[in-house]
Amino acid sequence: MDGDCSYKDFRDCLRSLEKVNRWLLGYRPTLTWLERLPRGLREPMHIVDLGSGGGDLLRQIAGWARRRGIAVQLTGIDLNPYAARAAAESTPKELGITWVTADARAYRPEKPMDIVVSSLLAHHLEDEEIVALLRRMEATVQLGWFINDLERAEWSCRTFGLVPWHPIVRHDGLVSFRRAFRKEDWVRLLSAADVPREAVTVERWRPGRLCVGRWK
Numbered sequence: 001m002d003g004d005c006s007y008k009d010f011r012d013c014l015r016s017l018e019k020v021n022r023w024l025l026g027y028r029p030t031l032t033w034l035e036r037l038p039r040g041l042r043e044p045m046h047i048v049d050l051g052s053g054g055g056d057l058l059r060q061i062a063g064w065a066r067r068r069g070i071a072v073q074l075t076g077i078d079l080n081p082y083a084a085r086a087a088a089e090s091t092p093k094e095l096g097i098t099w100v101t102a103d104a105r106a107y108r109p110e111k112p113m114d115i116v117v118s119s120l121l122a123h124h125l126e127d128e129e130i131v132a133l134l135r136r137m138e139a140t141v142q143l144g145w146f147i148n149d150l151e152r153a154e155w156s157c158r159t160f161g162l163v164p165w166h167p168i169v170r171h172d173g174l175v176s177f178r179r180a181f182r183k184e185d186w187v188r189l190l191s192a193a194d195v196p197r198e199a200v201t202v203e204r205w206r207p208g209r210l211c212v213g214r215w216k
């Protein structure tokens with residue numbers, strides 16, 4: 001997905017990834033973390049998804065906010081212009097989600113960000129880029145941020161390889177599992193970014209996710 005491909009291939013990969021997220025319970029860690037959001041805060045709350053892909057996580061968050069009666073403004077950021085197009089095609093207009101083509105490493109929002117989330121983006125970044133992103137989120141995000149990514153484990157790589165995914169998703173998935181994280185990676189990256197360790201949770205979520213969360 002990081003290489004060149006047609007719009008159709010990219011969109012099909014994102015649809016296949018949505019199935020991965022759905023079948024392997026990928027939204028659950030982020031939605032559970034959002035449940036810890038203190039009530040009675042200023043609304044609408046601006047929630048930004050970095051590396052939003054086909055937009056499925058923000059659609060889930062829109063549903064979560066509606067069920068909880070929380071007013072939200074949702075923005076998806078993705079480097080690949082095909083992502084904004086694919087996300088807009090798959091998202092009902094009435095959800096009012098804004099899709100922006102931008103680099104998460106350099107994104108400067110027009111409006112303050114209350115919450116930043118990401119799903120399966122971090123393993124696309126180099127260590128120093130993750131450290132810079134952590135620093136920037138610490139400096140700019142008002143309420144909290146949550147990184148939902150893969151845990152590096154031999155069994156998850158082998159299990160993923162058994163399912164007949166879209167060929168690009170299959171190839172990228174296997175590469176991604178090798179570039180995924182262990183808990184000690186996050187301890188090192190958080191320390192390099194001067195994020196107070198006691199303020200952060202690093203949690204394993206079965207199957208295959210390792211998530212880093214921070215409420216301020």
Ligand SMILES: C[S@@+](CC[C@H](N)C(=O)[O-])C[C@H]1O[C@@H](n2cnc3c(N)ncnc32)[C@H](O)[C@@H]1O
Nearest residue numbers: 017051052053078079080103104105119120124
């Ligand atoms: C593996 S996909 C994950 C998509 C979606 N978040 C999900 O969970 O299915 C990674 C996405 O991150 C995007 N991406 C990669 N590097 C990025 C960057 N530096 N800034 C913004 N988006 C980026 C890719 O274009 C792709 O859509």
